[in-house]
Amino acid sequence: AQRVTQPEKLLSVFKGAPVELKCNYSYSGSPELFWYVQYSRQRLQLLLRHISRESIKGFTADLNKGETSFHLKKPFAQEEDSAMYYCALRPSGGYNKLIFGAGTRLAVHP
Amino acid sequence: DAGVTQSPTHLIKTRGQQVTLRCSPKSGHDTVSWYQQALGQGPQFIFQYYEEEERQRGNFPDRFSGHQFPNYSSELNVNALLLGDSALYLCASSLGGVEYGYTFGSGTRLTVV
Numbered sequence: 001a002q003r004v005t006q007p008e009k010l011l012s013v014f015k016g017a018p019v020e021l022k023c024n025y026s027y028s029g030s031p032e033l034f035w036y037v038q039y040s041r042q043r044l045q046l047l048l049r050h051i052s053r054e055s056i057k058g059f060t061a062d063l064n065k066g067e068t069s070f071h072l073k074k075p076f077a078q079e080e081d082s083a084m085y086y087c088a089l090r091p092s093g094g095y096n097k098l099i100f101g102a103g104t105r106l107a108v109h110p
Numbered sequence: 111d112a113g114v115t116q117s118p119t120h121l122i123k124t125r126g127q128q129v130t131l132r133c134s135p136k137s138g139h140d141t142v143s144w145y146q147q148a149l150g151q152g153p154q155f156i157f158q159y160y161e162e163e164e165r166q167r168g169n170f171p172d173r174f175s176g177h178q179f180p181n182y183s184s185e186l187n188v189n190a191l192l193l194g195d196s197a198l199y200l201c202a203s204s205l206g207g208v209e210y211g212y213t214f215g216s217g218t219r220l221t222v223v
Contacts, residue, residue, distance in 0.1 A: 004152070043113075044153070044200065044214040086152050096166045097143070098212075100152030 002027050004089050006101035013077050014109050021072040021104050023061075023087030032090040033063055033070040034098070039083045047072075047085070057081070077108045114203050114215035122221045123191050129220060131186040135203030136213045141165075142184035143212070144176060145200040153200055159184050160206075188220075196222045 003026040013019055025031065035047040048056045050063040050070060061072045070087060087101040115134040123129050135142050141160045145153035155168035159178035178184045182203075188195055198219050202212040 006152075009150075043216055046212065088152075096141075096158050096160075097155040097168060098153075099155070100145075102150065102152050 002089065002091060002099050004087050004099050004101035006085075006087055006104045008104045009102070010105045010107065012107045012109065015079055016076050019072075019074045019077045019081070019106065019108075021085050021087075021106065023070045023072065023101060025068050025070065025087075025089050027068070027089060027091065029092040030065075031092055033061070034088045034090070035059070035061055035070075035072050036086040036088055036100070037083050038086070044086070077106075079108045079110060082106055082108045114201055114213050116199075116201050116215040116218050118218060119216070120219045120221075122223060125191055125193060125222055127191050128187065128189045129191060131188075131199050131201075131218045131220070133184045133186070133201030133203075133215060135182050135184070135201075139203035139205050139213065140182050141204045141206060142178060142182065143202045143204070144184070144186050145202065146170075147198040147200055147217070149197070156186070191222045193222050196220060 005024045007022055033050040036044050037047045038044045059074045061070050063070050084103050084105050086103045088098040090098055113136050117132045143158040144156040146156055147153045156170050157167040158165050162178045173189045175187045198217040200217045201215040204211045
């Protein structure tokens with residue numbers, strides 16, 4: 001079955017602390033993995049894709065095919081990082097859909 | 111550019127009724143995807159429309175149907191509403207169905223009573 005699991009509903013940290021939002025997936029092929037973010041009162045938007053291997057707003061994510069994980073990391077959290085984060089998978093083979101996890105709410109306290 | 115526009119923003123319907131939700135894609139986009147987001151869950155793919163045809167469908171019953179117009183706007187129709195259909199319905203537009211180019215709308219909050 002194709003599934004994305006985000007084990008934490010809420011992650012609460014203090015400003016300046018490291019952050020790791022966990023994402024595990026279940027898929028037999030070679031998927032594309034994404035992180036989407038939704039800030040308060042804003043729309044869902046793309047944060048980063050594993051293919052681009054870039055760092056956005058200080059966040060990085062590495063695809064670990066052995067552990068089927070795509071954890072999102074940032075070394076020093078900022079208050080403006082507080083948001084809802086969704087991990088998503090796009091199946092290979094030309095399927096035009098995204099499979100989302102349930103999301104993790106990140107709360108960064110001053 | 112207003113991005114993706116969805117209407118209405120909120121809707122209350124009675125069980126058994128039918129509902130139509132509307133979506134105008136971002137300027138320049140030709141593909142519209144619909145997602146259902148239940149409370150506390152991530153968005154779940156319903157279907158995608160491209161060139162006025164349904165190109166891909168998720169695991170939703172036939173009560174869920176859609177349409178895309180020549181101007182690329184789209185409608186989502188749900189018949190015989192159930193209480194479990196209560197959710198936020200998101201529309202996302204893209205160019206040529208490329209998912210990482212998705213632009214999401216703010217959604218329509220449907221409540222079935």
